[in-house]
Amino acid sequence: MSALLIAVPLLIAFLFVPLKNKIKYILPFVALFSLILILKLPIEQVNFLGGWKAPFGITLVLDNSSYYSLIVVNIIFFLLSLIPQIIEKDLSLIFLILMASINGLILTGDLFNSFVFLEITSVAAYILSSSKRNYYGAFKYLILGSIAGAFYLLGTLYSYIGTGSLNLADISKNINSEFLAVVPILIFIGLAVETKIFPLAGWVPDVYASGSALTPAILATGVTFSMMYLFGRIFITVFHGEFLNVVYIFGLITVVVAELSALKQDNLLRALSFSSIAQAGLFLSVISMNSYESLTAGYFHLLNDITAKFVLFIIAASIGKSFIKNKTTGIAFSIASFSLIGFPLFAGFRSKLLILKTAFLNQNYILPIILLFATIIEIAYVLRWNIKLWYPDNILPQEKEETQKLSWNVNLILLIVALVIIVIGFYPDIYLKIAQNIASGLTNYRAYVTNVLGGM
Amino acid sequence: MVYYISFILIGIGIYGFLTQKNLFKHLISLTIIDTAINIFIISLGYISGEEAPIYSKYTPIANFVDPLPQALVLTAIVIGVGILALGVSLLIKVYEKYGTLDVEEIVAKEGK
Numbered sequence: 076m077s078a079l080l081i082a083v084p085l086l087i088a089f090l091f092v093p094l095k096n097k098i099k100y101i102l103p104f105v106a107l108f109s110l111i112l113i114l115k116l117p118i119e120q121v122n123f124l125g126g127w128k129a130p131f132g133i134t135l136v137l138d139n140s141s142y143y144s145l146i147v148v149n150i151i152f153f154l155l156s157l158i159p160q161i162i163e164k165d166l167s168l169i170f171l172i173l174m175a176s177i178n179g180l181i182l183t184g185d186l187f188n189s190f191v192f193l194e195i196t197s198v199a200a201y202i203l204s205s206s207k208r209n210y211y212g213a214f215k216y217l218i219l220g221s222i223a224g225a226f227y228l229l230g231t232l233y234s235y236i237g238t239g240s241l242n243l244a245d246i247s248k249n250i251n252s253e254f255l256a257v258v259p260i261l262i263f264i265g266l267a268v269e270t271k272i273f274p275l276a277g278w279v280p281d282v283y284a285s286g287s288a289l290t291p292a293i294l295a296t297g298v299t300f301s302m303m304y305l306f307g308r309i310f311i312t313v314f315h316g317e318f319l320n321v322v323y324i325f326g327l328i329t330v331v332v333a334e335l336s337a338l339k340q341d342n343l344l345r346a347l348s349f350s351s352i353a354q355a356g357l358f359l360s361v362i363s364m365n366s367y368e369s370l371t372a373g374y375f376h377l378l379n380d381i382t383a384k385f386v387l388f389i390i391a392a393s394i395g396k397s398f399i400k401n402k403t404t405g406i407a408f409s410i411a412s413f414s415l416i417g418f419p420l421f422a423g424f425r426s427k428l429l430i431l432k433t434a435f436l437n438q439n440y441i442l443p444i445i446l447l448f449a450t451i452i453e454i455a456y457v458l459r460w461n462i463k464l465w466y467p468d469n470i471l472p473q474e475k476e477e478t479q480k481l482s483w484n485v486n487l488i489l490l491i492v493a494l495v496i497i498v499i500g501f502y503p504d505i506y507l508k509i510a511q512n513i514a515s516g517l518t519n520y521r522a523y524v525t526n527v528l529g530g531m
Numbered sequence: 532m533v534y535y536i537s538f539i540l541i542g543i544g545i546y547g548f549l550t551q552k553n554l555f556k557h558l559i560s561l562t563i564i565d566t567a568i569n570i571f572i573i574s575l576g577y578i579s580g581e582e583a584p585i586y587s588k589y590t591p592i593a594n595f596v597d598p599l600p601q602a603l604v605l606t607a608i609v610i611g612v613g614i615l616a617l618g619v620s621l622l623i624k625v626y627e628k629y630g631t632l633d634v635e636e637i638v639a640k641e642g643k
Contacts, residue, residue, distance in 0.1 A: 126557060187603060194610045202558055209626040217621060218557050222548070225564050228607060232572060235599075328539050 077122050077135045080109050080145070080178040088171035096166040096233065096476070097487040098516045102156035104170065109178065118142050121184070121527055127526045130245045134483040136527055140516025143509045144181045144304045147378065149174075151385065152296040154492070158485050163206055163390065167169075171508035173293065177301045184527055186231045189305060194224050197269070203290050212281030219268050219278050220400065227265025234258045244527035247313045247520055250514060259318035262309060265474040269302040272328035279384045280340075288392035289487040291344065295351045295380040295388055303355070303375060303377055307362060307370065312520045319363035326363065327445050329356025334452040343391045343460055347384070350415065350456075354380040359422035360445075361430050364437050370514035371507070372433045376426035378506045379414060386411035386492050393481060399468035400479075403486050407493040409461055414496045416453045422499035422506070533574035540567030552631045554625065558618045565611040569604050576600035 087105055122135040137145075152174050155162070162170060176195035183189045197220040204212035209241045231241065231464040237254025267275045268338045310319060330353050337349035356381070361373035390408045398405030414421035419427075427446065434442040499506050516523070540563055545561030550578035582590055584598035622632065629637050 171587060187606075191610065194614070198613060201621070205624070206579075207627060208624075210621050210628055211641065214554060214618065214621045214625055216550070217614065217618050218561060221561050221618075224610075224614075225561075225568055227572070228568055232568075232575060232600075236575065241599075252554060284568060321619065 076112070076116055077120065077137050077182055078124065079112060080182065081175050082246060083108060084171045084178070085177040086295060088168050089176070092168065095168065096164060099159045099164075100170075102159070102162070102167060102170060103153065106149060106156045107175070109174070110153055113145050113149060115196070116142070119301050119526060121476060122182075125501050130240050130242045133188050134184035134242065134244075135182040136231060136244075136523075137182065137277060138293055138516045138523060138526060139180050140304070140513040143512045143516075144301065146410065147381075147509065148177055148181065148297045148525055151293075151300075151381070154385070154488055155293060157488055158389070160482060160485060161292070161393065163287070163289070166203060166206060169199050169202050170289075170293075173298070177297060181304055182212055184243050186243060186246065186309075188241075189232055189309075190227055191245075192222070193265075193269070193305075196298060196301070197221075197224060200294055201354075203287075203293065204285060205359070206287040206290060207285045209282070209285035209287070209401065212278070212285055216278040216282050219275060223265045223268035223379070225265075226261050229262030230258050230265055233261060242310070242527070243313050244524045248524050248528070250314065250320045253272065253495045254297050255314065255317050259310065259314055260321075263318065263322065265473070266302065266306050266309075269298070269489065270291055270359065271299070271329070271352045272325050272354070272359070273356065275331070276333070276352045276355075279352050280331065280345045280348045282304070283388070284344035286344070286392060291348065291351075291392065292385060295348075295384045299351070299355065300381055300442060303358060303374075306359070307374075307517045310523075311365060311517045312523055313363070315520060316365035319365050323360050323363040324357040326358075326360030329353065330360065330445055330449050334449045338452050338456050340456075343464075344388070346456055346460065347387055350453065351380075351384055352527070353453075356383075357430075357446065360442060361433070364433065364439065364442075366437065367431075367514050367518050368436065369433045370517060371510045372426065372429040374510035375503070375506055376423075376430055378510060379422040379426045379496075382492060382496055382499075383411040383414045386489050386496075387415070388484070389489060393485070394464075396462050396464075399467070401481050401486075403490060404481055405465060406487075407455070407489040408464070410493040410496055412457045412461060416457050416498070417450055420497070420500050425500060425503045468525070483488040496497040533570060533577075537567040537571040537574065540564070540570070552634045554622055554637075558622065561618070562611070562615060565607075565613065567613075567624065569607055569611070572600045572607060592597040 084105055087101060101104050116137060116138060118137060120137045144223045176192050177201060180189060180192040180196060183192060201213050201217045204216055233254060234246050235241055238249040240246055270277055333349045333353035333356060337346045340346040340349060358373050358377045386407050390404055394401060394404060414423040417423040429444050430446060544560045544564035548557060550627055551557060578596050581594050581596045584595040629640050631637060
């Protein structure tokens with residue numbers, strides 16, 4: 076059954092190639108279909124493709140963590156499909172392919188299969204990022220992403236040499252110290268481009284700040300979330316937390332460098348993309364403490380971040396220089412940006428508090444220092460952008476004429492998501508439950524192995 | 532021995548990225564790395580003196596080379612070709628927009 080999540084969007088994408096103009100109206104139905112399908116699927120189910128048993132064939136694993144990740148990602152796709160204004164005509168097909176490949180990336184229980192889905196996701200992302208004539212940025216992303224893909228493939232091959240298997244559960248069972256020196260570093264390089272680790276995140280501002288609303292709204296939320304899920308799955312479930320001390324240091328460097336660069340930007344989209352890099356770095360350094368509590372805190376923070384970024388990127392890309400004509404949009408923007416800096420009563424405050432608590436429990440004092448330092452810088456630039464957009468000083472009359480009013484459905488969805496941020500600020504249980512389920516699924520690798528391979 | 536060839540080729544590809552200024556040469560470096568990894572994959576499964584992994588009446592004893600890397604390399608080649616085609620089509624668009632493929636000239640024109 077879970078294979079339908081991959082098959083249906085792909086099939087519809089191919090069937091509607093001759094009707095490219097009509098496909099916009101199909102998107103919400105496809106997204107709704109996969110959302111309903113996920114809710115109907117039973118958890119703890121393993122799907123053997125072609126009837127081959129676990130170590131030999133490809134498996135699609137639906138456990139606690141992949142189930143809730145699928146729900147999060149498909150809700151994002153559903154919300155985006157309800158805003159057809161930001162989806163350009165030719166990109167609807169890519170939207171469907173991206174949906175299929177991300178569902179596959181989350182479901183798969185095979186390392187080589189995850190490489191294939193990773194490449195399909197990246198190819199869809201390259202095409203998305205070339206919208207608004209941003210060809211040079213897309214080409215840079217293509218080169219970096221493909222080298223990273225090559226390294227990921229090399230890591231996959233080394234784990235095949237080391238354990239004789241490509242199945243994630245089988246690798247996790249047969250892990251030995253000899254190949255552990257090589258494989259994590261190769262796979263880390265392979266995932267570092269998509270998870271936006273500092274030396275390899277140079278493509279992010281060029282791609283996110285192309286002026287298209289769809290590109291950052293989908294890459295910074297859905298794609299990032301699925302990559303972070305894959306990162307947790309490989310490094311925590313399969314490698315049992317090996318190599319994470321290196322990830323920790325890279326994450327902290329990413330936070331500092333990206334926040335400082337975000338402060339310098341004079342383009343809102345570029346500032347937000349650097350903030351996106353910084354939050355990814357923070358997330359990776361939090362989960363590299365490798366405990367159930369830190370994973371919960373990390374995924375909770377990631378959920379808050381993608382909720383806020385969803386609102387911020389769409390508004391930043393589609394609004395002109397001020398909120399003069401779009402007061403409701405401005406309110407949604409302010410709510411999301413306050414959640415981003417972790418202002419009390421907003422969702423971001425809860426997750427930053429949880430991260431601080433977890434770090435102190437683990438007797439880790441460097442992460443809190445970096446987090447508070449990053450928060451101060453965030454406050455500086457977020458407040459500056461809020462003031463600039465609410466009270467524009469040097470705006471010309473004809474520019475004021477040109478700013479268009481956003482249509483009602485964009486405003487409605489942005490306001491609903493902004494309301495979710497406030498609700499989570501008061502009752503964080505919904506997001507916490509998702510984060511706890513993902514964390515328990517990722518940390519409990521014995522249950523994962525038994526689930527896939529059968530009794531041990 | 533074949534391992535060395537593939538790692539030398541990966542080194543050449545990375546050298547190309549670091550030194551060349553023409554975007555098309557970056558794409559060629561990418562192809563070199565892809566080819567190197569493909570060579571590496573096939574060399575993994577090869578066992579000297581064994582037969583092709585096809586089960587028939589002429590091979591009663593299954594003295595086969597490992598068939599899995601051959602299946603993997605097919606997928607890897609297809610993905611590599613897809614990315615190469617996408618890269619070339621992006622480069623055509625880049626050339627139409629900027630009139631050049633030199634990194635420094637493009638950055639100078641972007642800055643304007």
